[in-house]
Amino acid sequence: xxxxxxxxxxxxxxxxxxxxxxxxxxxxxxxxxxxxxxxxxxxxxxxxxxxxxxxxxxxxxxxxxxxxxxxxxxxxxxxxxxxxxxxxxxxxxxxxxxxxxxxxxxxxxxxxxxxxxxxxxxxxxxxxxxxxxxxxxxxxxxxxxxxxxxxxxxxxxxxxxxxxxxxxxxxxxxxxxxxxxxxxxxxxxxxxxxxxxxxxxxxxxxxxxxxxxxxxxxxxxxxxxxxxxxxxxxxxxxxxxxxxxxxxxxxxxxxxxxxxxxxxxxxxxxxxxxxxxxxxxxxxxxxxxxxxxxxxxxxxxxxxxxxxxxxxxxxxxxxxxxxxxxxxxxxxxxxxxxxxxxxxxxxxxxxxxxxxxxxxxxxxxxxxxxxxxxxxxxxxxxxxxxxxxxxxxxxxxxxxxxxxxxxxxxxxxxxxxxxxxxxxxxxxxxxxxxxxxxxxxxxxxxxxxxxxxx
Numbered sequence: 170x171x172x173x174x175x176x177x178x179x180x181x182x183x184x185x186x187x188x189x190x191x192x193x194x195x196x197x198x199x200x201x202x203x204x205x206x207x208x209x210x211x212x213x214x215x216x217x218x219x220x221x222x223x224x225x226x227x228x229x230x231x232x233x234x235x236x237x238x239x240x241x242x243x244x245x246x247x248x249x250x251x252x253x254x255x256x257x258x259x260x261x262x263x264x265x266x267x268x269x270x271x272x273x274x275x276x277x278x279x280x281x282x283x284x285x286x287x288x289x290x291x292x293x294x295x296x297x298x299x300x301x302x303x304x305x306x307x308x309x310x311x312x313x314x315x316x317x318x319x320x321x322x323x324x325x326x327x328x329x330x331x332x333x334x335x336x337x338x339x340x341x342x343x344x345x346x347x348x349x350x351x352x353x354x355x356x357x358x359x360x361x362x363x364x365x366x367x368x369x370x371x372x373x374x375x376x377x378x379x380x381x382x383x384x385x386x387x388x389x390x391x392x393x394x395x396x397x398x399x400x401x402x403x404x405x406x407x408x409x410x411x412x413x414x415x416x417x418x419x420x421x422x423x424x425x426x427x428x429x430x431x432x433x434x435x436x437x438x439x440x441x442x443x444x445x446x447x448x449x450x451x452x453x454x455x456x457x458x459x460x461x462x463x464x465x466x467x468x469x470x471x472x473x474x475x476x477x478x479x480x481x482x483x484x485x486x487x488x489x490x491x492x493x494x495x496x497x498x499x500x501x502x503x504x505x506x507x508x509x510x511x512x513x514x515x516x517x518x519x520x521x522x523x524x525x526x527x528x529x530x531x532x533x534x535x536x537x538x539x540x541x542x543x544x545x546x547x548x549x550x551x552x553x554x555x556x557x558x559x560x561x562x563x564x565x566x567x568x569x570x571x572x573x574x575x576x577x578x579x580x581x582x583x584x585x586x587x588x589x590x591x592x593x594x595x596x597x598x599x600x601x602x603x604x605x606x607x608x609x610x611x612x613x614x615x616x617x618x619x620x621x622x623x
Contacts, residue, residue, distance in 0.1 A: 182240025285351025348374030425550030
């Protein structure tokens, strides 16, 4: 008899995560109710989940509810979750559910977890590639798309888990064998309220046997030093000290795992290239090495890895100008890293900043801007930062929410660009003001570039 058998569980949210949680709960013999603000979302589950009670728009748990499993995007201030807390009903997320179910197994899977403001998806993809190169039964899951509970029920032995700050907030007892905190910058302040609360959620990955952090980031370095992880491992873009991974003489080097320095592979072999890609590769390598993966498999896995779509993808080169789609740069920290990969840039930016500031981004990278084109809901905020910190940079502010908005933005950027420049879509903001998601935005940019460059 498992801990869920016979318990009355309410699942908040009928999206992908909610559906997977409900399926897992049914398999564990729980009594399951699902609620969602969208009747259409619930209707889509009616045929998929017979035996589940579907109730639209609940603002309080039904009497007798023992547990609430929430989708990660639901804020603690949501009326249903506030009511659950007031009634003494525990609220957890799907990741926490997967952890508790896994701990009941005779041989639980190994969790290798990745979080940070930027680079999570690239790092977890690199990690999956390395683990598979080592012949391990591994899968990338979590915030990358596949719910963790699905990977658990499929019997995968090693879980490369991408965790958002939302997921970590709702996962109080998750203790991954090894976890990495890549970097930290302002993001999701509209959800967490303060940067301190956001950072505290992210630090939840540093609670297992091995804590790994990007020590070039002083905030991450402090959190790593204070963490409860038994072993503290750093990674750096500089030459590594003992107990770190880093770059020395153009090679990725491990000085943390093993009796002597271990050369992993040349930095030039890492894709995506540049400082962000190399940092992600070091983080993935550290997690894999913590799990005992040999250096040869690290090298092979990193060489075989291919970045996902909308992450620093070269769309076209025309008239001496390269056009780069980095729509995944959805916050200022990610956009700064994207711009840093080019000497001269026409920057295409804008969207929903979610309370984040772009001032530091413009201060640090304004010198490389040939021009900027800003679109979306917070275009004036970005334009104002450019006026304050890079007043000589030409700026086109497009008040355009039509289907042709991205084409007009690319046209304006092309008119500013000169031979050798890069036109880079690195929005520094979320996409939902104009697009369904960052992939839709990136596709619109790609289509516009291909149309205008022939």
